Amino acid sequence: MLTKCFQKDNILEDLFIPKSRIRRNIRFYLHLFLSNYLYFTMDWIYETDKTGEYRYSLGKKGKKTLICIGVNPSQAKPEQYDGTVSSVERIASHNQFDSWIMLNIYPQRSADPKLLHYKIEKKYHEENLEVIESFLEEDEVVIWAAWGNLIDTRPFLKHCLSDIFNMSQFYECQWLSAGKPLKAGHPRHPLYLKKTTILSEFDMEHYMETVIQPEDDIS
Numbered sequence: 001m002l003t004k005c006f007q008k009d010n011i012l013e014d015l016f017i018p019k020s021r022i023r024r025n026i027r028f029y030l031h032l033f034l035s036n037y038l039y040f041t042m043d044w045i046y047e048t049d050k051t052g053e054y055r056y057s058l059g060k061k062g063k064k065t066l067i068c069i070g071v072n073p074s075q076a077k078p079e080q081y082d083g084t085v086s087s088v089e090r091i092a093s094h095n096q097f098d099s100w101i102m103l104n105i106y107p108q109r110s111a112d113p114k115l116l117h118y119k120i121e122k123k124y125h126e127e128n129l130e131v132i133e134s135f136l137e138e139d140e141v142v143i144w145a146a147w148g149n150l151i152d153t154r155p156f157l158k159h160c161l162s163d164i165f166n167m168s169q170f171y172e173c174q175w176l177s178a179g180k181p182l183k184a185g186h187p188r189h190p191l192y193l194k195k196t197t198i199l200s201e202f203d204m205e206h207y208m209e210t211v212i213q214p215e216d217d218i219s
Contacts, residue, residue, distance in 0.1 A: 044078040045101060047131055054107040054124050056131040058085065062099025066092040066199075067135055067143045067173075068190070069164065070104050071150040071157065074111045082111075083191050088146070090195035091178070097142075103132050105147060105160045113153040120156040125163075133167055141173040145202050148189030149182055151212075158214035165208050177202035185211035 047056040055073040059065075068088045076082040081089070085102055092100040107128040108116055135141065151157050168175070176199040177187035187202060 046078050049107075049124070049127075053109055054127075055104070055109055056107050056128055057101055057103055057135070059101030060099045062097070064097050065099040065101055065142075066095070066097040067101050067103060067141060068092070068146050069143060070102065070189070071113055071147040071153070072104050072106045072116060073102070073109050075109060076102075084189070087190040087193055087195070088144075091190060091193060091197050091199070092144075094196055095199045101135055103135065104128070105151065105157050105164065106154075113150045116154055118154070120154075120160070125160055128160075129163055129167065132164055133171075136167055136171045136173055141168075141171060143168060143173050143175050144190075144199060145175055145177045145187035145204065145207075146190050147186065149184055149186050150189065151186060152184070158212045161212060162208065162214045165204060168204070175202040175204040176200060181207075 043060055045057050045059050045061060047058075048054060049056075055077075058073070058076060058078070066088075070084065074082045074084070076085045088100055088102060106116065106120075107124050108121070110116055136143075147161075151161065178190065178193050178197045178199055179188055181187055185207065187207075
């Protein structure tokens with residue numbers, strides 16, 4: 001279904017929003033239209049807040065899409081990749097996916113995760129979960145766990161991941177990772193992986209129980 005929406009620079013664009021996403025998320029997308037930057041073309045998906053300081057999604061649509069979840073986004077945008085997004089696209093293609101969506105455990109943009117908030121901004125975490133759910137509710141979703149040891153940067157990140165994992169269980173998503181886990185048990189980050197890297201099944205439930213164990217208090 002095609003619709004119209006103003007971009008941040010007030011230029012009208014054709015936007016594509018799948019019917020299944022509208023069905024459960026109409027209120028959320030109206031909120032994005034009014035207060036955030038929602039950019040759908042026939043090739044790209046790109047969602048940020050109105051300031052551009054928080055990015056919720058970046059990727060391309062296709063018939064067989066790989067959802068990649070990292071720790072937090074940098075400044076990458078459509079046609080302006082960083083090293084991580086470039087690697088994600090190459091590895092997704094090598095593993096027979098025709099498209100990819102980059103999501104993150106926490107949506108704050110920063111090239112250095114050490115500069116993330118010391119305490120969680122729950123408003124942005126909740127909006128991030130809304131966007132993530134809009135992708136996970138599709139049929140036969142495949143998720144690449146791709147955050148590396150960076151998840152240890154802030155304690156609240158484990159709680160955020162726990163929320164995402166619980167959602168993925170509800171929608172019966174499949175989890176993949178690249179190669180053997182790191183020494184700390186975390187799945188490998190895409191940045192320095194070869195483009196011929198094979199993604200294989202990842203026991204996310206076991207990982208959550210034995211490695212993550214999120215703290216209860218994230219305030």
